[in-house]
Amino acid sequence: MTTVEPAVHRRLAELAERRIELGETRGLPAADPVNLPMIRHWAEAMGDTNPAYTDEEFAAAGPHGEIVAPPAMIQVWTMPGRGGGRPAPTPIDDVLAALDEAGFTGVVATDCRQTYHRYLRLGERPVPGTRLSGMTGPKTTALGLGYFVTWVITWYVADEPVAEMMFRVLKFRPPERGPAAAARDPYPLRPAVGRDTAFFWEGVRQGELRIQKCAGCGTLRHPPGPVCPSCRSTERAHVVASGRGEVFSYVVHHAPPVPGLATPFVVAVVQLPEGVRIVGNVVECEPAKVEIGMPVRVTFREMDDEFVLPVWSPAES
Amino acid sequence: MYSLSGRTAIAGIGATEFSKDSGRSELRLAADAVFAALDDAGVAPAEVDGLVTFTQDANDEIAVARETGIGELTFFSRVPYGGGAACGTVLQAAMAVATGAASTVVCYRAFNERSGSRFGRPSTGLGAEPSSLGAEMSWHVPHGLVTPAAWVAMVARRYMHAYGATSEDFGRVAVAMRRHAATNPAAWFHGRPITLEEHQRSRWIVEPLHLLDCCQESDGAVALVVTSAERARDLRHRPAVVTGAVQGSGAGQMMMTGFYRGDMTGLPEMGVVARGLWEMSGLAPADVQTAILYDHFTPFVLLQLEELGFCARGEARDLVAGGGIELDGGLPVNPHGGQLGEAYIHGMNGIAEAVRQIRGTAANQVTGVHNVLVTAGTGVPTSALVLSTP
Structure with missing residues (x-):
């Protein structure tokens, strides 16, 4: 199929519009405060040997005066675990579910851009806020017909934004199986x-x-x-x-x-x-x-x- | 200069019935046809010392010799390139006889082409490190260009574009062949002529070719006995003297896929053969009373008429539309009905018909026959004969 039925498109577009208007929804705070053991594991796994993240003495003498977390860890602190309870609802959930229902069951991440406002310190507990920023489509892509869905997560400590992430996925209809494929x-x-x-x-x-x-x-x-x-x-x-x-x-x-x-x-x-x-x-x-x-x-x-x-x-x- | 012309003759012809399901092995068909040809000539199997067939034939010379009691052989040879081999088998036999390599050579072709392995089916099997043919096919098979009809259709389309020929021009060839077959009791389509309307209504195989542009698929076998012209005079029938026998391959030749050379509106390999044939025989198109043109697909009958010099380039459709290839036309083509009407025995049944026309014993006998032209499969390296009365 190379087009979206007008009624389906209208329903999806209206839902996205409403969720965008909803603005940001706060999620659950990080399960654990920012801590040295998780930083050490992450830094080792990534091969990041910067002592500012793991060496108390070195860090004390540095510009922060104490250990700070690698900024790129920001998602780690609030990512729901595999065995945990249900993650807090976000405005994205309904939109992705509606796309699945309309046959756009394929998903591929296309963009991810993170912005860091400051370093996180040990003991801080960031809280994510998620808002839908846009949905465009239908677009014909190499993977199939689909919609690009974009959202922004802002992490707060108290009410201070410490980092942001723009994330975009393509939800697509996997092509019908033709005789050649x-x-x-x-x-x-x-x-x-x-x-x-x-x-x-x-x-x-x-x-x-x-x-x-x-x-x-x-x-x-x-x-x-x-x-x-x-x-x-x-x-x-x-x-x-x-x-x-x-x-x-x-x-x-x-x-x-x-x-x-x-x-x-x-x-x-x-x-x-x-x-x-x-x-x-x-x-x-x-x-x-x-x-x-x-x-x-x-x-x-x-x-x-x-x-x-x-x-x-x-x-x- | 030494010439092969006139030194040898076809002294015997034999065939099985032409069917869609012979009910017997290909080796059995070969043996049946060889016996029929030897009996026709009045030659005993033990007198045969040479055998020639197509590389595509499944029956080894030694197997045919064993089944038929031929015994010792001093010459055996095969001709490659599918239906292009047909007249080439007679050339090989004639050269063997003329040089003394053998005295009596039987050419044969036997297959269950309808009930067994059908040529019209897509051929898609290609190996890893390819043979040269596999490499050639690899430029076409991946795109689904895998059947003889499709290969011919590609040239036919360009020919139509160049000269304004139409599907009806091709159809008139099919109608004429079926009309001839209708009065040939040995033809598969005996008593079953078609109209141009039926041709036009028949389903597409590969545009621009309709079903009725494509020859039938047949089970059967044909054998020919070649010996010296001198000896042939003493045998049972009037000899069909081999006045011209030529093989030819064009520059840049490929197997049915000559899409990369020239203007794609001719059959260069038949041009090579035509030059050689007229030179060897000392004849010209006007000296031929009837022609057996290899008609696996109708368009190539038009292209052959042009390559052989029976008309100018692009004018074959006028020759055909004017009735020129009909039994009462200026050049009756395939009085037996050709492969479209009689049977598809890879061109060998056409050589047998040429011999009958020389003898004066054909079902649709053309009057006053002295020279008959016969061609083999085109689009591939090909061959041709001129057979003459003694």
Whole structure:
């Protein structure tokens, strides 16, 4: 599915609006006051050897005059434990639950930015306050259609803000399992890759369309081979194609069924401005709209967890 | 200069019935066809000392020799590249006979191509460190370009674009072949002609090809007996003299996927063959009374007419639309119905038809036949013959 039903979008947007208006909700204070044992474990785990965090004498002589906690630990103090009771409700909960319900079950963190106002000292007990700052979408992303949800947590000691964190996630609808990507089954139409062709498939994995170039005479050649037929050089190099091309010929495959591909599908011979031709599928275009001379642009499609294939989409001329 | 032309002849032809399910092994089919050809020629198995087949054939020469009592062999050879091998088997046999490597050579092709392993099915199996063919296929298989129909369709589309040919132009070839098959009792489609409307209504296989642009799949076998022209004169039938026999591969040749060379509107390998054939035979297109053109897919019949010089580039559709390839046309093509109408035995049944046309015994006999042109599979390295009356 590539769009959100208008009613669903309206409900989500209204809910987010109300939660933003709610402003900040205070959570429970840190379960334990800022303490040396937790600082020591964290610093060791992180490889942070700054004695200002763990050496009483050193700290006493330093600018703070006492031990302080590493600022990046701020989330640690108030993070709910795995076995603990229910965390305090925040304005984010309802919004994330509503997105789950609407099918946006995928989640990936996209941004996290922390700001520190001052160091925490031993014995202090920070209290988090959480507010929803925004929800944007629906957006089409590589992962699927989704909404970006952003919130801000401010940590207070008494009523003094000591640190802030902006956190953003993408909640997305995992793409429906198409025939080409069913449960990431291995794509059955694998090329045989050998010494003479590995450079091409390595390039594809890196998002490059590589054309073999003779290091001897500079001739470009596709499909590639081990020897330059022009100058007999076996020194093989490559250039990266611009990614532009033009449909030189094409077919629409209807029958028989081809494993790994849903019919009908389009295969084209694409003429590259670099002077060589290459075969590939034309995607994101109705088969009936494909025509000879149509400008296309290469993109790279993951066919399974390992195999990437260059495919061609319509481009502006 | 030494020439192969006129030194050898096809003295015997044999075939099994053409079916969709032969009900017997491919080796049995091969043996049946070899016996039929030897009996047709009036040659005993023990007189045969050479065998030639396709690299794609599943029946080893020694196995065929064992089953048929052929005994000792002094020459055995295979021709690669799928259906492009057909006339090449006769070239190999003729060279063996002309050089004395053998005296009597049988060419054969036997398969259960319909009930067994079907060529029309996607071929997707590729190895790790590839053979050169595997490497070639690897530029096409990952994109689902995996069937002969699709490979031909790619060239056909460009040809249509270049010359304004249409699906109906291809359809007229299918209609003519089925009309010829309708009056050939050996044809699978005997008594079953089609109309252009039926062609247009048939389902898409790979656009721009409809189902009725694609030849059938068949079970069956064909065998041919090649010997010296001199000896052939003493055998049972009028010899079909091998006036021209040529193989050819184009520059930048690939297997059905010649998408990287030239303007993609011709069949360069058939151009190579045409030059050699006219030179060796000393003939010109006008000297041929009927042509057996390899019709695995209709578009390539048009392209062959152009490569062989029967018309100019882009004008084959006019030749066909004007009835030129019909039985009463200027160049009757595939009077037996071709592979679209009679059977798909990888082009070998077409060579047998050419021999019948020379003998004057064909179901749809063309009058006044002196020279018959026969071609093999195109889009791949190919071959062709001119067979002539003595």
